[in-house]
Amino acid sequence: VQNQNGNLFSRIYRHPLIQGYSLPYEVGHAKLVHSDSLRSVLIRAVCYCSSVEDFNLERICLELTCLTNGYPLRFVETHVQHFFNFFHLHPMRYSKDRIMYNKFRHNWFNYIKMRHELSDQLQQFDDEGQLIHLNYLYEYGARCQFNEQFHRIWSEYFNQHPNLSIPKC
Secondary structure, three states: OEEEOOEEEOOOOOOOOOOOOOOOOOOOOOHHHHHHHHHHHHHHHHHHOOOHHHHHHHHHHHHHHHHHOOOOHHHHHHHHHHHHHHOOOHHHHHOOOHHHHHHHHHHHHHHHHHHHHHHHHHHHHHHOOOOOOOOOOHHHOOHHHHHHHHHHHHHHHHOOOOOOOOOOO
16 A cells, blocks of 8 residues: 555555465365455455556456466456456456546445445344245255245235235336
8 A cells, every 4th residue: 555646556465475376275166166266356456456557467467377277268268257247347357447447446345335234234134033044955956946936936925915025116
């Protein structure tokens, strides 16, 4: 973190004695864990890098690290692209537009704030006994089928209930 002409400047620090292009690795992790860690590192870069140039350098370094550690190019490309598509920022991947990047960071921090508020609200509902926890057993079919059937049954039984009906927009 630095003060450059009155502006806060931050980026990810890399210690010169630590080997570059190394990933935290544990045997037995599923692909989902690896894709989650890839997304987490990109999110960390957005939070830490105040300039689009530093973010792009960090993204490129991450991609190279994955490739040098044996990840297929398609895996890396797919997950990095998914990260940008999730936030509807496809052109941001190759852009050096500072305004777009600053807007992206601002939206990301608002998203984090909203998630914390929703988490607090869910915790309050849970503390007051107003939250229903459903367990799904995989032996009963695909999760999407379960969700569809649950939604159909819920709508059928609670369609007219003042608090439990799904609001119609």
